[in-house]
Amino acid sequence: MRITVIGSGYVGLVTGACLSDLGFKVVCLDKDEEKVRALQEGDVPIYEPGLKEVLARNRADGRIRFTTDACEAIEHGDILFIAVGTPPSEDGSADLAHVLSVASMIGRHLKGFKLVVNKSTVPVGTADRVRSAISHELSHRGMSLDLYDVVSNPEFLKEGAAIDDFMRPDRIVVGIDDGVNLAKSQRMMGDLYASFNRHHSRTVWMDVRSAELTKYAANAMLATRISFMNEIANLADVLGADVDHIRRGIGADTRIGHSFLYAGCGYGGSCFPKDTQALVSTAKAHGQSMRLVSATEQVNEQQKLLLVDRLVQRMGPDLSGRKIAIWGLSFKPNTDDMREATSRVVIRHLLERGAMVSAYDPVAGSEAMAALQIDCQADPGLLDRFDLAADDMQALQGADALMVLTEWKIFHNPDFQLMKDLMRRPFILDGRNLYNPEALSELGMAYQGVGRRNDLVQLLSFEPIPSTDAFFQSSQVEKQKLNANA
Template identity: 60%
Template structure:
């Protein structure tokens, strides 16, 4: 298939490279000329294990190309993946300006049937706004071309994204257009030969599924961290408790590790966005609000322990911080708990030596 991927960040680049790996001809579009320069020279703008090799292999095979030419990119693929960022606004809602700009570019340049696929994490109702944006551009051109809008959220884990894409646990497709569904089934059939993992549903349910999944995982992390605090108070070993509850198949072991709180580009942003959506409907998600509050507190727990041991004045003391990114095997420093720890220690006068095997450059940048 001929595919266009709009955006060469984490979601877009992994999507484009992995689809090319299965024999598709993919053009990745980005308006950032510096990103495209790096990609054209054989590099990648992010750290993700295994991704560089996939990109280089498919560039060499001419199945994967990069461009800043909007018209050429739009006219290349029947399938148009939107994989741009949706950063949080000040009120917690997702900023859809990049998504809608991408949709308008498709409407401005398309000349035949297109399937426009939201790969980015977007709130419920975004597909309707994408539909309207494309239709508006077509109307301005005096054209009545057919197109479909599909929600196909990514469920990639940073540090394991290539493996997650190539061997998906499930593929969610939200679509109301049967022609689009058939194309999506054909696209993903090589990824699900052993077992049909494609879940077809309506668009709004697909959009909601991504937020619900991340909110559920964030809840497990915050709840486990609170259990760890209580275990410490009563003299229980939280690692043994983890094994005791994780062995229950109704619970399982995933996301049951106590730590300094969750961070990264997904959980904090998506929890805020879901809370914003709920407030707009007049419904308060009390549990999710508590999850967010517990996570913010957890980022300060280590500092509180240090202050309890050494006092509030840490001048003359040096602390080592091992690991800076929000999780291993990534350079993503967004919402990383280490940032809170370092800031609070430095504010109290401490000297700090920090190291991360992957994220040093990004840590220095932020």
């Protein structure tokens, strides 16, 4: 069986790379010419651990190639994956324009039987719309409408661990509907994922609508666990309890489990925010409300501003002349993805309040710069007070506070004494609960985690300070360099 993957973003590239690593001949199609050219030259446009290596070895062995030629790509694959984006529309519903345009394109090029496998996250009923779009084109060309089948195969990979998730799936959800091609489609999907089912079957077979909804239900459940723990953490804060103890205490219950119980400064990324919105919107369109999921979203929006609120409580609403250091920009570690990252909201609010911001991220610097330029489009001058530091310690120089927004491993065990020496005021707002509050308190540093006995915070005085900042000025060259690269 040969494979075509349409859309070469996070999901498409990982799917293509992993399937080629399993021996399939893969063609990845994308409409973005620059992206395809880069991929053809061996560059990988996203940061995903292990992806570059898998792509390089399969490209060298001739098992994967990249093209913008739809005709050639659709001719190639027996299975055609749709892995294009489904961004949120203004009303929160999933925008299906890319998916449906791919469906029409398939219909225009189809010559023999193809199995169309939808990997994009799409609302229930999308497979029907994909079928209509393909059939419309086939009828137009006077061809048989039995030349294809559409199945749903939602993707559950996590950015930052995507290769591992694809190669060692907990489960593979496949939705297939009854029809003339049922047996053929089942056999092809079975063959496609046979390598993962050798020991025991990981495939969960179901109808298409259930498969489409399974993906939203999974993301809504995970997002809800996070927002739930954030609410518990915020309560723990005022009650003088530690959410980290609570997390372990409840996670040990096998009915609850340990995953996704970490309190923090909000979730972001390309999936949870958009998929919860889309689920709420789907329910609304069918006269239902998803009260839990709506509340999950609202809690998350507020949580993203938690650290800014705390800073304002300590320093007042006008942050002019304050320098705030940020560690971590991507929405989570091991990715450079800035979609819906908490850092974007935090940085914009800090700049709007007059603060100077110096930020460091091990990987996402230029992606962050590009994202912030979009966020500050209405007032580009704000970015004059933003600086990308060359390393974590440079960001701290002369800072009045540090906000830890992404739990990259290199932030786990920093030199606290050096941090204290570098900062104008040793005040750490730990949005990912990386540090031990007692240990930092003993070092004479003010520390606030999320739900971490914040009664331990040592009070520092925050008297007005002059707005000129020699440290900040010294890193302007670096800023200009990174601006130019963004």
